[in-house]
Amino acid sequence: MGQKTKYYRNETSDQRLSKTFYTLKELSAVIGVHHNTLHGRMAGGDVIRDKHVSAAQVPNVWPIFEREVDKISSVYLKRAL
Numbered sequence: 001m002g003q004k005t006k007y008y009r010n011e012t013s014d015q016r017l018s019k020t021f022y023t024l025k026e027l028s029a030v031i032g033v034h035h036n037t038l039h040g041r042m043a044g045g046d047v048i049r050d051k052h053v054s055a056a057q058v059p060n061v062w063p064i065f066e067r068e069v070d071k072i073s074s075v076y077l078k079r080a081l
């Protein structure tokens with residue numbers, strides 16, 4: 001006996017979403033966000049809102065090297081010990 005497929009109700013203003021109900025796999029295929037990411041965004045809810053379908057808003061996590069010395073140093077820090 002398999003798991004029951006969960007459907008999420010669409011309450012977004014996104015033009016790409018035309019149906020009323022979606023599974024996470026269908027939703028991820030339409031909006032281009034991985035289904036595991038959507039699962040985390042939904043957090044147990046059953047309604048899709050605009051905040052769930054937006055692109056990721058994360059800043060760049062890699063440091064920006066401003067000086068040439070920092071760039072050279074990073075090359076040596078990446079090497080195996």
